[in-house]
Amino acid sequence: SAVISQKPSRDICQRGTSLTIQCQVDSQVTMMFWYRQQPGQSLTLIATANQGSEATYESGFVIDKFPISRPNLTFSTLTVSNMSPEDSSIYLCSVKSRGGSYEQYFGPGTRLTVT
Amino acid sequence: GQNIDQPTEMTATEGAIVQINCTYQTSGFNGLFWYQQHAGEAPTFLSYNVLDGLEEKGRFSSFLSRSKGYSYLLLKELQMKDSASYLCAVRGNAGNNRKLIWGLGTSLAVNP
Numbered sequence: 001s002a003v004i005s006q007k008p009s010r011d012i013c014q015r016g017t018s019l020t021i022q023c024q025v026d027s028q029v030t031m032m033f034w035y036r037q038q039p040g041q042s043l044t045l046i047a048t049a050n051q052g053s054e055a056t057y058e059s060g061f062v063i064d065k066f067p068i069s070r071p072n073l074t075f076s077t078l079t080v081s082n083m084s085p086e087d088s089s090i091y092l093c094s095v096k097s098r099g100g101s102y103e104q105y106f107g108p109g110t111r112l113t114v115t
Numbered sequence: 116g117q118n119i120d121q122p123t124e125m126t127a128t129e130g131a132i133v134q135i136n137c138t139y140q141t142s143g144f145n146g147l148f149w150y151q152q153h154a155g156e157a158p159t160f161l162s163y164n165v166l167d168g169l170e171e172k173g174r175f176s177s178f179l180s181r182s183k184g185y186s187y188l189l190l191k192e193l194q195m196k197d198s199a200s201y202l203c204a205v206r207g208n209a210g211n212n213r214k215l216i217w218g219l220g221t222s223l224a225v226n227p
Contacts, residue, residue, distance in 0.1 A: 042202060042219040043158070058214075092157055101163035102206075103148060104215065109157050 002027055002095050004107035012113045013083055020079045021110045023093030028073035033094040033104065034066070043092070049076045083114045117141045119218035121203050126224045127193055135188045135221045137203035148215065149177050149188045150202040158202055162188070190223075198225045 003026040013019050023032060034046040046066055047055040055068040069077045080087050093107040119139045127133040139147070146165040150158040164170055164179035164186060176189040190197055203218040 042217045043204075044217075045214055048214070101146060101148070101165070103160040103163055105160065106157035 001097065002029065002105045004093055004095065004105060006091075006093055006107040006110050008110060009108065010111040010113075012115060014115060015084055017083055018079055018081045019083065019112060020077050021091055021093075023076045023078070023107055025074045025095055029095040030073070031096060032070065032076045033096075034068065034076075034078045035092040035094060035106075037090045037092060037109075039089075046078070046091075080112065083112075085114045088112060088114045117207075117216050119203055119205060119216055121201075121218040121221045123219070124222045124224070126226060127190075129193055129195060129225055129227050131193050132189065132191050133193060133223065135190070135201050135203075135223065137186045137188070137218060139184050139186070139203070139205045139216075139218075141205045141207055141216055143207045144181060145206045147177075147179055147186050148204045148206070149175075149186075150204065152200045152202060152220065154199070161201075193225050195225050195227065198223060 005024045007022045032049045035043045036046055037043050045058050046061045047057045047068055049055045049068045049070040051070045051073050065081050067079045090109045090111050092109045094104045096102045096104050121137045148163050149161040151161050152158040162170055162177035164177050167179055167181055169176055169178045174191045179186045200220040200222050202220045204215040206215050
């Protein structure tokens, strides 16, 4: 399994500002996934980040609002831009295992509150 | 469209057995996953089924019927620490559909 760390673990931000979330993996991975989990809800995929190419965004998510960087095979960042209270959520970084069922492993999450 | 259904909440007693059901309608099928998520924590992988039948892993078992679009997670000898949300997720078949489609989760409360 992969060990994934995220920073910050939580933050309280003001409306209109931006926050960049960092995700570090202990091994090289091709794809990294960014999810959002709003209170009481399941996981929603924001985008898939591939090293060396632009991220692939899911329906309802755009690059201007959630720019993603993937400078190498162990690191990615997600920025939540021009935040509003509706962006209050837990943001999770995830990677796939290399073998077998290719199950996904998750980082501990970043709990964001926008006031 | 793509859809995964699970019960919202379940309650069970310590030491008992509980079955959490999941039905799905997806564009193609390439495996079904169960995850456990404790409050305030990230989801952790429990089981994977891609062929019909039962997969057993300690106190947890997972069953799949592809023809019925149905799976269940069986938890035996329940412990208090099993109180958590259980998420069912299905992987589509190919291309862009290989991403995971997630259910809303079943919140399980284990009472003494």
